[in-house]
Amino acid sequence: MQITPYTRMVYYHETDRMDIVNHSNYIHMTEEARVDFMNKIGVGYHDMEAQGILLPVLGVTCTYKHSLHFGEHLAVYSTITRYNGFKLELQYEIRCVETGALCATATSSHCFTNANLKPMRIRDKFPQMHAFFTQAMEVTYAEGSSC
Amino acid sequence: MQITPYTRMVYYHETDRMDIVNHSNYIHMTEEARVDFMNKIGVGYHDMEAQGILLPVLGVTCTYKHSLHFGEHLAVYSTITRYNGFKLELQYEIRCVETGALCATATSSHCFTNANLKPMRIRDKFPQMHAFFTQAMEVTYAEGSSC
Amino acid sequence: MQITPYTRMVYYHETDRMDIVNHSNYIHMTEEARVDFMNKIGVGYHDMEAQGILLPVLGVTCTYKHSLHFGEHLAVYSTITRYNGFKLELQYEIRCVETGALCATATSSHCFTNANLKPMRIRDKFPQMHAFFTQAMEVTYAEGSSC
Amino acid sequence: MQITPYTRMVYYHETDRMDIVNHSNYIHMTEEARVDFMNKIGVGYHDMEAQGILLPVLGVTCTYKHSLHFGEHLAVYSTITRYNGFKLELQYEIRCVETGALCATATSSHCFTNANLKPMRIRDKFPQMHAFFTQAMEVTYAEGSSC
Numbered sequence: 001m002q003i004t005p006y007t008r009m010v011y012y013h014e015t016d017r018m019d020i021v022n023h024s025n026y027i028h029m030t031e032e033a034r035v036d037f038m039n040k041i042g043v044g045y046h047d048m049e050a051q052g053i054l055l056p057v058l059g060v061t062c063t064y065k066h067s068l069h070f071g072e073h074l075a076v077y078s079t080i081t082r083y084n085g086f087k088l089e090l091q092y093e094i095r096c097v098e099t100g101a102l103c104a105t106a107t108s109s110h111c112f113t114n115a116n117l118k119p120m121r122i123r124d125k126f127p128q129m130h131a132f133f134t135q136a137m138e139v140t141y142a143e144g145s146s147c
Numbered sequence: 148m149q150i151t152p153y154t155r156m157v158y159y160h161e162t163d164r165m166d167i168v169n170h171s172n173y174i175h176m177t178e179e180a181r182v183d184f185m186n187k188i189g190v191g192y193h194d195m196e197a198q199g200i201l202l203p204v205l206g207v208t209c210t211y212k213h214s215l216h217f218g219e220h221l222a223v224y225s226t227i228t229r230y231n232g233f234k235l236e237l238q239y240e241i242r243c244v245e246t247g248a249l250c251a252t253a254t255s256s257h258c259f260t261n262a263n264l265k266p267m268r269i270r271d272k273f274p275q276m277h278a279f280f281t282q283a284m285e286v287t288y289a290e291g292s293s294c
Numbered sequence: 295m296q297i298t299p300y301t302r303m304v305y306y307h308e309t310d311r312m313d314i315v316n317h318s319n320y321i322h323m324t325e326e327a328r329v330d331f332m333n334k335i336g337v338g339y340h341d342m343e344a345q346g347i348l349l350p351v352l353g354v355t356c357t358y359k360h361s362l363h364f365g366e367h368l369a370v371y372s373t374i375t376r377y378n379g380f381k382l383e384l385q386y387e388i389r390c391v392e393t394g395a396l397c398a399t400a401t402s403s404h405c406f407t408n409a410n411l412k413p414m415r416i417r418d419k420f421p422q423m424h425a426f427f428t429q430a431m432e433v434t435y436a437e438g439s440s441c
Numbered sequence: 442m443q444i445t446p447y448t449r450m451v452y453y454h455e456t457d458r459m460d461i462v463n464h465s466n467y468i469h470m471t472e473e474a475r476v477d478f479m480n481k482i483g484v485g486y487h488d489m490e491a492q493g494i495l496l497p498v499l500g501v502t503c504t505y506k507h508s509l510h511f512g513e514h515l516a517v518y519s520t521i522t523r524y525n526g527f528k529l530e531l532q533y534e535i536r537c538v539e540t541g542a543l544c545a546t547a548t549s550s551h552c553f554t555n556a557n558l559k560p561m562r563i564r565d566k567f568p569q570m571h572a573f574f575t576q577a578m579e580v581t582y583a584e585g586s587s588c
Contacts, residue, residue, distance in 0.1 A: 008302065009326075009329070009330075011322070011325070011326055011329075012163060012164070012169070012325055012326075012329060012339075013163060013169050013171050013322055013325055013326075015163045015164040016159060016160060016162045016163060016164070017159070017162040017163070017164070017166045017217055018495065018497070018558075019164045022159070022160045023468070023472075023497075023498040023501065024160050024465070024468040024469050024472060025160075027464070027465040027468050028305070028307055028465050031305070031306055031307055031464075031465060032303075032305055032306075032307075035303070035305075035306060036303075044365075045306075045365075046364055046365030047365075049364075054459065056459070056464075056505070057464040057505055058504070058505055059502070059503060059504040059505060060464065060501075060502070060503050061500070061501070061502045061503075062500060062501050062502075063499070063500040064497070064498055064499055064500060067558075070164055070340055070343075071338075071339075071340030071341075117459075117508075155449065156473075156476070156477075158469070158472070158473055158476075159472055159473075159476060159486075160469055160472055160473075165348065165350065165411075170321070170325075170350075170351040170354065171318070171321040171322050171325060174317070174318040174321050175318050175452070175454055178317075178318060178452070178453055178454055179450075179452055179453075179454075182450070182452075182453060183450075191512075192453075192512075193511055193512030194512075196511075197512075201312065203312070203317075203358070204317040204358055205357070205358055206355070206356060206357040206358060207317065207354075207355070207356050208353070208354070208355045208356075209353060209354050209355075210352070210353040211350070211351055211352055211353060214411075217487055217490075218485075218486075218487030218488075218491075264312075264361075306457060306458070306463070307457060307463050307465050309457045309458040310453060310454060310456045310457060310458070311453070311456040311457070311458070311460045311511055313458045316453070316454045318454050364458055
């Protein structure tokens, strides 16, 4: 399954006085990319929540390698590193579209819960969604993806 | 009734590449100040919502006069400009604590609604809260208030 | 001159506990739309700043009419309401793409300054940019613009 | 050396549609706490930057244990886990003041650089600052610290 990365411009309000994107905003980017990724693999994030399934964040990491600047565009390549119907872990590569530089790598880990934040397995109750996530473990990105 | 302004430091993540607080963050400041103001006049904002009363924002304005910078502290002086048990309007003066400079003036307008966002009058159902808002129209600030 | 509006999805992190986009985030949307609008009319916002021209915000207003929700997309239609080579004022209509509803109207006012934030006229020093802004006062949007 | 934690109220605009503080906002909290911590140990963060020393973030982690809600206050206990005059690493415990619950643990890693983001050792050029950081490795927090 081939998909495109999540792309957008760097926002002025994301920069800080060091004239680079403030490190805290990369966590926003991974959240946006996660929603976009799930929509692209067939799981509408909003629909998933409407069915009473939540995906709270258990943890995040982010390693900063190269600054992003106003005037540039970012592309986030998301992949599933772990999925067992109960836990979900993703990794993200955040690149500058103009230079191709790898700006940051990040991870997020989650478990599926019901609307009361009680952990649950989605395999039996939501087989279609389970299939989408399983297939998405084989996702690849087209070469030279751009905005 | 005399109260103190809402004060805090300027956050690094609020600055932008012009090395000043980004204009969009002043709306955050007024929201924080509004909650603090209402807590100080006797209306716990969280308790108000817990009782099924919401206070959605109908409109905001903000006029920028003097920049705020990282390393400075801000103080927000909030006053009620209109309250009739149905509509509520506030005005805010945002000052730099270190220099005393008036950095921005802002307004926000609201109406009270129930949990389904249907407009309502609070006077009869919530007389205690109505009294707090009415008294708060006479609020004053102590001279030389600081962090 | 016909252009397209600025469009994107509503971000999860823009919502608040009322399950709508928090009012403060609309000011982010207008900033993003302003940059996009200026890029589309021929004035690269980043290039403008690189030439030593800044466009600080003197004031903003925003009137909220209809909530935006996670799962929806927004479209911002920006137009210049005043330009005289010294001052610039824009107005914004923020619409929900899925329903067509007008969610908010906003304005922002600016003056051009040099890198030291000293006001200046751009007409003589930057005639090309002046021409772009003048032409952009006639901008129109295509019917049925979408994401 | 005994200091107090960084404390503040939870902001309305930090919540999301799950009625908890959005995970991305915890990174803002650690940045605010880092600045406050450094001010308390004798290194004025703003002054440090004014002397041409920057402290960019190389990486962050955050593990979420217990939700924070509007109406609550947070307290961040920061400690230095590594300092050698070149690299600086901190860990953060983010607690709910009202319940004492540990809401999240986080880390951030940095290296000192000059204004051009070139890495440098601060020991020789800035002995006073080096002493403050060295002493701060022994920092403790008073029992029952609160807002």
